[in-house]
Amino acid sequence: xxxxxxxxxxxxxxxxxxxxxxxxxxxxxxxxxxxxxxxxxxxxxxxxxxxxxxxxxxxxxxxxxxxxxxxxxxxxxxxxxxxxxxxxxxxxxxxxxxxxxxxxxxxxxxxxxxxxxxxxxxxxxxxxxxxxxxxxxxxxxxxxxxxxxxxxxxxxxxxxxxxxxxxxxxxxxxxxxxxxxxxxxxxxxxxxxxxxxxxxxxxxxxxxxxxxxxxxxxxxxxxxxxxxxxxxxxxxxxxxxxxxxxxxxxxxxxxxxxxxxxxxxxxxxxxxxxxxxxxxxxxxxxxxxxxxxxxx
Amino acid sequence: xxxxxxxxxxxxxxxxxxxxxxxxxxxxxxxxxxxxxxxxxxxxxxxxxxxxxxxxxxxxxxxxxxxxxxxxxxxxxxxxxxxxxxxxxxxxxxxxxxxxxxxxxxxxxxxxxxxxxxxxxxxxxxxxxxxxxxxxxxxxxxxxxxxxxxxxxxxxxxxxxxxxxxxxxxxxxxxxxxxxxxxxxxxxxxxxxxxxxxxxxxxxxxxxxxxxxxxxxxxxxxxxxxxxxxxxxxxxxxxxxxxxxxxxxxxxxxxxxxxxxxxxxxxxxxxxxxxxxxxxxxxxxxxxxxxxxxxxxxxxxxxxxxxxxxxxxxxxxxxxxxxxxxxxxxxxxxxxxxxxxxxxxxxxxxxxxxxxxxxxxxxxxxxxx
Numbered sequence: 293x294x295x296x297x298x299x300x301x302x303x304x305x306x307x308x309x310x311x312x313x314x315x316x317x318x319x320x321x322x323x324x325x326x327x328x329x330x331x332x333x334x335x336x337x338x339x340x341x342x343x344x345x346x347x348x349x350x351x352x353x354x355x356x357x358x359x360x361x362x363x364x365x366x367x368x369x370x371x372x373x374x375x376x377x378x379x380x381x382x383x384x385x386x387x388x389x390x391x392x393x394x395x396x397x398x399x400x401x402x403x404x405x406x407x408x409x410x411x412x413x414x415x416x417x418x419x420x421x422x423x424x425x426x427x428x429x430x431x432x433x434x435x436x437x438x439x440x441x442x443x444x445x446x447x448x449x450x451x452x453x454x455x456x457x458x459x460x461x462x463x464x465x466x467x468x469x470x471x472x473x474x475x476x477x478x479x480x481x482x483x484x485x486x487x488x489x490x491x492x493x494x495x496x497x498x499x500x501x502x503x504x505x506x507x508x509x510x511x512x513x514x515x516x517x518x519x520x521x522x523x524x525x526x527x528x529x530x531x532x533x534x535x536x537x538x539x540x541x542x543x544x545x546x547x548x549x550x551x552x553x554x555x556x557x558x559x560x561x562x563x564x565x566x567x568x569x570x571x572x573x574x575x576x577x578x579x580x581x582x583x584x585x586x587x588x
Numbered sequence: 589x590x591x592x593x594x595x596x597x598x599x600x601x602x603x604x605x606x607x608x609x610x611x612x613x614x615x616x617x618x619x620x621x622x623x624x625x626x627x628x629x630x631x632x633x634x635x636x637x638x639x640x641x642x643x644x645x646x647x648x649x650x651x652x653x654x655x656x657x658x659x660x661x662x663x664x665x666x667x668x669x670x671x672x673x674x675x676x677x678x679x680x681x682x683x684x685x686x687x688x689x690x691x692x693x694x695x696x697x698x699x700x701x702x703x704x705x706x707x708x709x710x711x712x713x714x715x716x717x718x719x720x721x722x723x724x725x726x727x728x729x730x731x732x733x734x735x736x737x738x739x740x741x742x743x744x745x746x747x748x749x750x751x752x753x754x755x756x757x758x759x760x761x762x763x764x765x766x767x768x769x770x771x772x773x774x775x776x777x778x779x780x781x782x783x784x785x786x787x788x789x790x791x792x793x794x795x796x797x798x799x800x801x802x803x804x805x806x807x808x809x810x811x812x813x814x815x816x817x818x819x820x821x822x823x824x825x826x827x828x829x830x831x832x833x834x835x836x837x838x839x840x841x842x843x844x845x846x847x848x849x850x851x852x853x854x855x856x857x858x859x860x861x862x863x864x865x866x867x868x869x870x871x872x873x874x875x876x877x878x879x880x881x882x883x884x885x886x887x888x889x890x891x892x893x894x895x896x897x898x899x900x901x902x903x904x905x906x907x908x909x910x911x912x913x914x915x916x917x918x919x920x921x922x923x924x925x926x927x928x929x930x931x932x933x934x935x936x937x938x939x940x941x942x943x944x945x946x947x948x949x950x951x952x953x954x955x956x957x
Contacts, residue, residue: 327729329864381927389729390675394871394930397864402923409913409920522740522860525733533730560748567737571722574734 305439307547316494322534332517338499374495662885670875686843716836874936
């Protein structure tokens, strides 16, 4: 019983990480039709921003309030990079989908190389508060606190994004834009402002994932974003493009499947099961759990 | 009934393409290039700064051979991306299938090379057909993601080393004892170079023939307007599957040659980064053109290898750290060039020549009338 609870909670921790990355991807894709390969870069910037702030910024540190400050700095850095990327690189290529994908591909290659050039290719130990290294006993299972932190953060982010989408004017514009962008434009609303906003939200969530993922794994390395990104893509497709709630469901399914199959089957089998799940979803329900059918 | 010839439309001089001095020679240029490349190993010229050591030294020949392989791979990938408009992010899988298939069949199963190569290419083609049949049920960006996910399975299978076949993270060195003597050893690098050249020629020939055939015109139609092809009564799915399978087969053939040149398989060739770099090669060279992807592939691999040396050279080391560190990362330089290329010369290298000629023509003083 303890094992099952432990696996469930660590699986949910993994799911939380996927959700933080996938929610932004899904919104960006749903609204702006941009498949954002640079999302892994935002994650890397968040992780390295937090790592740098904890070591160098006055007032920030690996513990207590200093750690919150460091994470906030990392998230701010990730958000800033995301906004800059949208304004400088994506916006001039508005409605040219393939070119946008190409630019984000180039950005992911160059950005990761830049991180690697600045801080080296090797994984660095991540500063984390002592309590995240410990475990909490829940129903007889010893659950690492880092995972619990991720779950709490993901639930908070999910709640915040949903509240933002439901009860604010910009949320309304984004929801309407995902449904029918031309109509929103025809009503005289500048959808491109919403694009920037969505990039900022996605960048912030990804940067948070980077910072908390650093806490969870204990290290930070330039390539970390890339491997997470592929599973985030899978989550986005299974959940349905443009649906935050769909991403949440899909990330829970993917995280749990991966964790359970990797434990009870061979290591690595869970990852393959996830791709199998993707193929099944695409064949039976191409629009995902809740979302629009992806077209070019 | 009398037929009246319509008067020929007047085409302004500046719109009709100019016949260059070389227009008679142009059709033979590829042949000339092939001959030059074929006899290149006989020359002992050394080009300092471009290659280390003379042209026919084994190191240079190996680098050239890898460049040629990737030229061929990029040309095969262009069949998908540039000519059919399919954005696949999983092309590395079929290349890796070629590399690991040959390596495993030769090293672990002890098959002779020709059997291993034949089995691998057949297997790679069938794999492409099967996975393509599933992936092509989606279009556009979803297709890109599905191919990416399939390629990721390949990467996981290789990295986790199921059944102890692939050697996991350390890769699998090729067992050379069963190979033909002419393909083994440093002194025989030249044979591998010719093999790579033959592969490139084969791919260029196949892609050229396919794109010139009626099928190729349907593929171009799919790229431009898929719905219209459907309205004409042709099944887009079948044509795309043909292109996908053919490109997959060509890629696995490239893998067979690559494993001989490098002498083993390493897991990084299964990564999605390889597919991304194929995409970079095609876009840099010029998608949908005959020579663009080949040029892009050759140039990319050359720069990828040489920029590492360039990054550690004195000229770069003496720069301030802010500049020298990023410049020592080949991927940073290539990624930046790629982004600039998407913005400023979208047609790739091959589009530069006509653009430059426009520029020189407009800069030239006009002759008085």
